[in-house]
Structure formats: C-alpha cells, structure tokens
Amino acid sequence: MSNTSEELVQLTINGNEITAPSSLSVIQALWHAGYPRVKSVGCLEGVCGSCRVLVRREDDADVSMELGCQTLVENGMQVIFLVFPTPTHHTYQLDEIKNSWDVQAQFHRIFPEAQDCRHCGGCVKTCPKGIDVEHGVRLANKGRFKEAGDLFIECIMCNLCMTACPELISPNHVGLFSRRVTAYFHIRPSNLINRLEALRTDQLQIIK
Amino acid sequence: MSKGTPYKEALARFQQVHGTAHELPDTSVDVDALLRDHHPDHLGGSIVDLEVGANRGERCHRQLADMLQSNARIDEADLAGAKTVETDVLIIGGGGAGCAAALTAAKEGARVILTTKLRLGDSNTVMAEGGIQASIDKDDTPQIHYDDTLRGGHNLADKDLVAKMVLDGPDVIRWLIKQGMQFDVDEFGDLLTRRAGGTTADRVVYFRDYTGLEMMRVLRESVLNREIEVWHYSPAVELLSDEQGHCAGAVITDLKKRRNVLVKAKSVIMATGGIGRMHLNAFPTSNHFGATGDGLVLTYRLGAQLRDLDSFQYHPSGLAYPHHLAGTLITEGVRSAGAQMINAEGQRFVDELKPRDHVSSAIIRECAEGRGVDAGESGIGIWLDTPGLDLRNPGIINKRFPKLVQLGKKSGIDPAKTPLLIYPTLHYQNGGVVIDENGQTTVPNLYCVGEVSGGLHGKNRMMGNALLEIISFGRRAGHVAAQSGYQRRHNKVSIAHLGPMQRDLTLAKMPMDLQGPMLFPDYAKFDSDAEYEGLRKTRNREEE
Ligand SMILES: Cc1cc2nc3c(=O)[nH]c(=O)nc-3n(C[C@H](O)[C@H](O)[C@H](O)COP(=O)(O)OP(=O)(O)OC[C@H]3O[C@@H](n4cnc5c(N)ncnc54)[C@H](O)[C@@H]3O)c2cc1C
Numbered sequence: 001m002s003n004t005s006e007e008l009v010q011l012t013i014n015g016n017e018i019t020a021p022s023s024l025s026v027i028q029a030l031w032h033a034g035y036p037r038v039k040s041v042g043c044l045e046g047v048c049g050s051c052r053v054l055v056r057r058e059d060d061a062d063v064s065m066e067l068g069c070q071t072l073v074e075n076g077m078q079v080i081f082l083v084f085p086t087p088t089h090h091t092y093q094l095d096e097i098k099n100s101w102d103v104q105a106q107f108h109r110i111f112p113e114a115q116d117c118r119h120c121g122g123c124v125k126t127c128p129k130g131i132d133v134e135h136g137v138r139l140a141n142k143g144r145f146k147e148a149g150d151l152f153i154e155c156i157m158c159n160l161c162m163t164a165c166p167e168l169i170s171p172n173h174v175g176l177f178s179r180r181v182t183a184y185f186h187i188r189p190s191n192l193i194n195r196l197e198a199l200r201t202d203q204l205q206i207i208k
Numbered sequence: 209m210s211k212g213t214p215y216k217e218a219l220a221r222f223q224q225v226h227g228t229a230h231e232l233p234d235t236s237v238d239v240d241a242l243l244r245d246h247h248p249d250h251l252g253g254s255i256v257d258l259e260v261g262a263n264r265g266e267r268c269h270r271q272l273a274d275m276l277q278s279n280a281r282i283d284e285a286d287l288a289g290a291k292t293v294e295t296d297v298l299i300i301g302g303g304g305a306g307c308a309a310a311l312t313a314a315k316e317g318a319r320v321i322l323t324t325k326l327r328l329g330d331s332n333t334v335m336a337e338g339g340i341q342a343s344i345d346k347d348d349t350p351q352i353h354y355d356d357t358l359r360g361g362h363n364l365a366d367k368d369l370v371a372k373m374v375l376d377g378p379d380v381i382r383w384l385i386k387q388g389m390q391f392d393v394d395e396f397g398d399l400l401t402r403r404a405g406g407t408t409a410d411r412v413v414y415f416r417d418y419t420g421l422e423m424m425r426v427l428r429e430s431v432l433n434r435e436i437e438v439w440h441y442s443p444a445v446e447l448l449s450d451e452q453g454h455c456a457g458a459v460i461t462d463l464k465k466r467r468n469v470l471v472k473a474k475s476v477i478m479a480t481g482g483i484g485r486m487h488l489n490a491f492p493t494s495n496h497f498g499a500t501g502d503g504l505v506l507t508y509r510l511g512a513q514l515r516d517l518d519s520f521q522y523h524p525s526g527l528a529y530p531h532h533l534a535g536t537l538i539t540e541g542v543r544s545a546g547a548q549m550i551n552a553e554g555q556r557f558v559d560e561l562k563p564r565d566h567v568s569s570a571i572i573r574e575c576a577e578g579r580g581v582d583a584g585e586s587g588i589g590i591w592l593d594t595p596g597l598d599l600r601n602p603g604i605i606n607k608r609f610p611k612l613v614q615l616g617k618k619s620g621i622d623p624a625k626t627p628l629l630i631y632p633t634l635h636y637q638n639g640g641v642v643i644d645e646n647g648q649t650t651v652p653n654l655y656c657v658g659e660v661s662g663g664l665h666g667k668n669r670m671m672g673n674a675l676l677e678i679i680s681f682g683r684r685a686g687h688v689a690a691q692s693g694y695q696r697r698h699n700k701v702s703i704a705h706l707g708p709m710q711r712d713l714t715l716a717k718m719p720m721d722l723q724g725p726m727l728f729p730d731y732a733k734f735d736s737d738a739e740y741e742g743l744r745k746t747r748n749r750e751e752e
C-alpha cells in the first residue's frame with residue numbers, strides 16, 4: 001500500500017507511535033504499521049458510521065470527533081478510537097401512530113427531552129457530515145417533520161451528536177423519526193399503487 | 209499489461225475534446241469473445257475443481273475453493289463450558305437481507321436472535337447507491353423485468369426464483385415505505401425511475417445516490433425497536449447440526465466478551481452477504497470490511513449445495529485514482545444518467561449501458577491494449593466523463609449525486625469539471641448457496657438469503673436486482689422460518705458434521721492448517737490480535 005515517493009508522517013493512534021504515508025486514512029495507517037484493528041471498521045467509505053475517532057491535531061487545543069476511514073493522517077496527530085456507543089433509550093413503532101394528525105403528539109411522547117433543547121450547538125459541532133442537527137430538532141419540535149427529515153439526508157447514524165447532547169435528546173433518532181413518519185404517512189405514489197392493484201387482480205403474469 | 213498514456217498528458221487530451229460529441233465506434237463486437245479474452249473470471253489459472261463437498265468436481269475460483277475446503281476454526285474442546293442459548297429463528301448477518309428476515313419472523317411471533325459480525329448495518333447494503341428494481345413504470349411489466357434479468361444473467365438464472373422476485377417487486381417497495389423509507393418522487397408524488405445497464409425499461413427506483421444508506425438506517429431502526437435480540441460483533445464461526453445432519457443452530461464468537469456461545473435454533477437464516485474482501489485475483493473491492501464469504505464456507509461444511517462459484521461481478525466504475533481510494537464505487541446511476549466513458553485517445557469504446565460484465569471487459573481490453581490512462585502507482589484506467597454529463601444537464605451532478613461530489617472532494621477532483629479515472633472493482637458474488645423460493649437450502653432448517661445465495665442472477669447481476677432480492681427473499685425466508693414448527697430434542701446438537709468433513713479433507717490431501725471462515729481480511733490481523741487470544745486455540749495449538 002505504501003508509496004515510496006510520498007511524504008511520511010508521524011502520529012499516535014491509540015497510544016501507538018506510527019509512521020505512515022500521508023495519503024492513508026487513520027484506519028489504513030494503523031494496518032499499514034502492522035497493528036490489528038477489527039472493531040470500529042465497517043464500510044471504509046464514510047457511510048456506516050462505525051469508525052468514530054477522537055482527533056487532536058498539532059498546535060490545536062481542540063479535540064474533534066471524526067470518522068477514522070475518512071480522516072487522513074497528519075504529522076503530530078493524536079487519534080483514539082471511540083468505543084461502541086450505548087444505544088438510544090427511545091423506542092417506538094410506526095404502526096402505533098394512529099394517523100398523521102397524531103404524529104406530533106406521539107413525537108412529544110416518544111422524545112420528551114426534545115423540547116428541552118438548550119441550543120448549545122454541541123450536536124452541530126460534532127457532526128462529521130456537517131448537518132444542522134440543532135435546527136433539525138427545532139423543526140421537529142414544531143411538527144415540521146418533512147423539513148426536519150430533509151436536513152438528515154446524509155446522516156450516517158454515527159451517534160456522535162447523541163454522545164455530544166447534554167439533554168440526552170438523541171438528535172439523530174429525532175431526524176430519522178422525522179424521515180420515517182414522512183414516508184409512512186405521505187409517500188403514496190400513484191404509479192406504485194396502480195401496479196400493486198394490477199398484481200392483486202392477477203392482471204400481470206410471468207410466462208417462463 | 210501494456211502501459212497507457214501518462215495521467216497528465218491524457219487529461220490534457222481529454223480537455224481538448226471536451227464538449228465535442230463523442231460518437232460510439234462500431235459496436236458489433238463478439239461479446240462471448242470479449243468476455244473470454246478480458247473478463248477476470250477467465251483469467252488463466254484462477255479456476256480449479258472442488259475436491260470435497262456437495263459440489264465436488266465443479267468449477268470454483270481458486271481462492272474461494274481454498275476457503276471452502278479449509279479446516280474449522282473450532283473443535284469440541286472450544287465448546288466445553290460454552291454458554292447455550294435457545295431461540296426459534298437465528299439470523300446470521302445484519303445487512304438488509306438479515307433485517308428483512310428478522311422483521312418478518314418477529315412480526316409473526318417467532319423469538320428471533322440476529323447475530324452479526326460487525327455492528328448491525330455495517331454491510332454492503334448500507335453502501336448501495338444506485339437503487340432497487342421494481343417494475344412500476346407504465347411502459348414496464350414484471351414480464352419485461354423477468355426477461356431482462358434472465359438475459360442479463362446469460363440465461364443461466366433460476367427461472368422460478370426470478371419469477372418470484374420480479375412479482376414481489378412492487379410490494380417490496382410498499383413494504384419499505386411502510387418501514388419508513390423514502391424514495392425520490394416527481395412533483396405529483398410518483399416514484400421516479402431510471403434505467404440500469406442491460407434493462408429495456410426505466411425500472412430502478414432510488415433515493416438520491418444514498419438508496420442503501422436510507423434503506424439500512426430505516427431497517428436498523430425498525431429492528432432495534434422490535435422484540436429482536438441483536439448481537440453486535442458476534443460472528444458465526446460454525447453451524448450446529450443434529451443427528452440427522454440437519455441444521456440446528458450456530459456457534460457464535462462474542463468478540464466483546466471474548467468467548468463462544470452456542471445458539472440452538474429451530475431455523476437458521478444465513479444472510480452474511482458477499483466475498484469482495486477475499487480480493488479475488490488481487491482486485492480492489494467496493495465491498496465493506498466484513499464481506500469475506502463466511503456463509504458460503506459454513507453452509508458448504510454442513511453439506512449445502514452451492515452454484516456458479518466461478519462467476520463474480522467486477523463493477524465497471526471503481527475509482528482508479530487516487531490510490532488510497534482505489535476500488536471505491538461510483539454508482540452505475542452516473543452512467544444511466546448519461547455519463548460516457550472515454551479512453552486515453554479521447555474516444556468512446558463501448559455502449560456504457562451494456563451489462564456490467566460486457567462493459568468491464570471492454571475497459572480491461574482498452575487498458576490491456578494500451579489505450580488506458582496510466583496513473584503511476586494507482587494503476588491504469590479510463591475516463592468517466594462526468595464533465596460531459598454536467599455540460600449536457602447543467603447541475604445534475606450536484607443535485608442527483610451528492611455522494612459522488614463527496615468522493616470528488618476526498619480525491620481533490622471536482623467531477624463536474626474533471627473526469628474521474630475508473631477501472632473495474634470486485635463487486636458482487638453472482639452465485640452462492642442453492643435455494644428454493646423460500647430461501648430454503650438443500651440442508652433442512654437452513655435458509656440463505658441475499659448475496660450469499662445463488663441462482664437469481666445467473667452469471668451476471670443487473671444493478672438494482674440485489675437490493676430487490678434481499679428484501680424479497682429476506683421476507684420469504686423470515687415468513688417460512690417463523691412458521692416452522694419443527695420440534696427438536698435439543699440435547700443432541702453438536703458439531704459432529706465436522707468429523708466426516710475433516711476425513712474427506714485428509715483423503716483429498718488438503719492442507720489442514722488453513723482455517724475458515726475467514727471472518728476478516730488478512731490486513732486487519734485478527735489472527736494475531738492479542739485481544740482475541742483465547743478464541744484461536746486450535747491454530748495456536750498447531751503452531752506450538
Ligand atoms: C458499494 C456498493 C454499491 C451497491 N449498489 C447497489 C445498488 O445500487 N443496487 C443494488 O441492487 N445492489 C447494489 N449493491 C449490492 C447490494 O448492496 C448487496 O448485494 C446487498 O446489499 C447484500 O445484502 P445482504 O444483506 O445479502 O449482505 P450485506 O448487506 O453485506 O450484509 C451481510 C452482513 O453479514 C455480516 N456477516 C458477515 N459474515 C458474518 C459472520 N460470519 N457472522 C455473522 N455475521 C456476518 C456482515 O457483517 C453484514 O452485516 C451494491 C454493493 C456495494 C458494495
């Protein structure tokens with residue numbers, strides 16, 4: 001995997017001193033240096049959210065949370081893999097919601113903390129996908145689920161916003177709830193419904 | 209491989225012809241000859257005959273054959289004192305197929321355990337971009353879908369399975385919407401459809417280029433909110449059998465508690481996905497980290513029949529440059545939307561929407577014959593003309609392909625201005641475990657669904673049929689497994705089936721030190737990870 005002509009950088013990952021070419025991601029660098037890594041690796045493409053790492057860069061007091069498969073190594077970087085997140089305590093089933101008039105009341109029953117959002121922006125700061133998570137929670141609180149859900153299109157459910165939220169709101173699950181109720185109650189494509197009807201009445205068969 | 213034109217020079221030439229119309233040269237090629245000469249399945253020396261098991265004497269890729277004929281990772285000693293758990297349905301694999309099966313079985317009242325190697329949803333499903341096929345368009349019918357699928361698979365698919373799948377299509381989409389999955393719709397709320405390589409109608413429904421992400425996060429949320437027990441970081445390392453040799457559960461290695469657990473189950477549904485991380489023929493892959501073909505190895509050991517083990521899909525558009533992203537997929541949706549492929553000489557060389565094996569072989573041919581773009585260490589490739597697509601449809605790339613834009617950012621390339629260099633990437637296992645219309649394998653009480661199963665795609669899969677298959681057959685198997693009232697005398701459950709298997713291996717003079725399933729690719733160094741010491745007893749004993 002190495003490229004000899006490439007710049008080598010030095011960093012520490014989980015306390016191990018590592019030298020690796022600068023074109024590698026944090027996970028690739030760990031493997032490159034011969035260290036095992038099995039947990040916190042998934043798609044290797046930035047869509048599954050399992051490779052959460054804490055990153056501190058040289059000359060920067062701030063610590064950020066990032067994705068290990070997407071973060072390229074830099075000189076003087078310190079990286080620590082985060083442990084598996086605890087799941088959200090919110091549970092719900094879509095078919096418990098009687099109809100679309102009932103969604104907002106059910107939302108407040110399922111996510112009572114959402115109204116306590118103190119707009120600290122912690123979730124926004126931590127989101128590796130640059131999602132305006134806080135605004136999403138605000139919109140959901142107002143019952144504007146379609147708009148709220150649309151903000152979370154790129155959400156990979158890495159749970160970093162959940163870890164960051166002091167009010168235990170699980171903002172990403174608020175976002176996913178918003179998306180799911182929108183589909184469940186409002187996506188009614190006539191082309192699909194017509195086709196289902198034709199199938200139900202046996203108008204369409206397969207000749208093998 | 210003869211070298212092509214250096215990257216910079218080729219890019220300059222591309223920019224010169226950019227904006228002019230590219231005509232397709234003579235397309236009357238002999239497809240069979242093209243595949244024979246250039247498709248990686250036909251690489252000299254890559255195919256062997258299997259020597260033990262239900263497919264003995266049949267053709268199989270060499271690397272896969274090694275794993276199918278490997279020794280078990282565990283023996284009786286590893287099970288002494290292991291905790292035992294009982295359930296109705298055990299589902300192995302937490303991708304789309306496993307989740308669809310789990311949701312269906314649980315809804316019908318079965319006790320369900322879903323165990324998965326990584327976290328729930330870390331899978332190939334979450335990575336799917338292009339979309340899912342379902343005949344919904346007014347100019348389309350299930351019959352046309354059926355015909356396209358068979359033709360695409362070189363008429364080698366199982367006709368009964370394909371018929372079930374295409375008839376399920378529209379209801380699969382409805383089921384997904386009921387789970388809370390969104391699709392792209394037009395201004396009147398109708399589902400948008402697009403064409404896939406090899407289809408004759410617009411049939412792929414999608415959500416942006418995040419179809420798999422949207423599907424997986426919804427299914428995961430749905431599973432976690434039902435009465436389904438989910439075990440993360442818990443790979444299956446062996447199946448359990450009863451005295452008749454029927455499937456009776458599995459041995460699970462809990463990577464967090466670092467111990468083995470026996471799960472006795474009335475039915476087992478294997479949903480472990482594909483083989484990309486076996487890196488066949490040393491190709492890069494588009495697949496997730498856990499795609500190491502474990503389900504094939506485990507089911508084969510218990511006597512299940514497999515099929516088409518010499519047929520794999522190399523997706524035409526894997527990223528070839530920059531090096532650290534090699535193998536990353538660019539969705540076929542980009543070509544369906546009209547992006548062309550241009551060689552180093554500034555010419556098109558194949559109809560971009562031919563079936564995938566055809567297009568991939570054509571790319572490999574161009575590169576082998578010196579018309580590729582040479583990107584140094586990254587290797588070689590040809591251009592995917594995204595700037596041309598954006599020129600003809602201003603703004604389409606930003607609007608329809610956000611994931612492509614992201615990929616461009618990571619590569620330091622703006623796909624609306626600069627073409628991406630692509631080369632085929634190992635993408636999909638066309639064959640797999642033989643199943644019937646309920647996912648039932650040739651071993652009683654053992655079901656297989658999703659990419660691990662075979663028969664639906666013949667020797668070439670079309671875009672969008674994999675996502676359809678996983679939900680269609682996941683639901684089918686979940687339903688039947690939940691009904692299975694099979695009563696078992698639970699005390700006779702064991703790994704006794706390994707005995708005859710090991711005898712056959714010895715007789716065939718197979719190396720007994722190679723252990724399977726693979727679980728993780730070599731470079732993750734699972735087998736030398738001090739953390740998992742106690743779980744590799746067998747291997748260590750041999751090394752001593
Ligand atoms: C990048 C990419 C893009 C794609 N795009 C499309 C598309 O647009 N349309 C389409 O139709 N198809 C597409 N495909 C194919 C499709 O996504 C997959 O074939 C399909 O999702 C497979 O689903 P599955 O549930 O069978 O397997 P997966 O989703 O891969 O799930 C398998 C699960 O099993 C687990 N597992 C593996 N081994 C074990 C073990 N030993 N024990 C326990 N668990 C185990 C894995 O960790 C994983 O969670 C794409 C594939 C890739 C890689």
Ligand code: SF4
Pocket residue numbers: 049126127128129130131133154155156157158159160161162171172
């Ligand atoms: S919204 Fe939360 S879960 Fe989603 S990507 Fe951002 S931080 Fe991760």
Ligand code: SF4
Pocket residue numbers: 116117118119120121122123124133134137164165166167168169171
């Ligand atoms: S972190 Fe929690 S409290 Fe703070 S803005 Fe986000 S949702 Fe609100």
Ligand code: FES
Pocket residue numbers: 040041042043044045046047048049050051067068069070
């Ligand atoms: S491994 Fe999936 S997001 Fe990094």
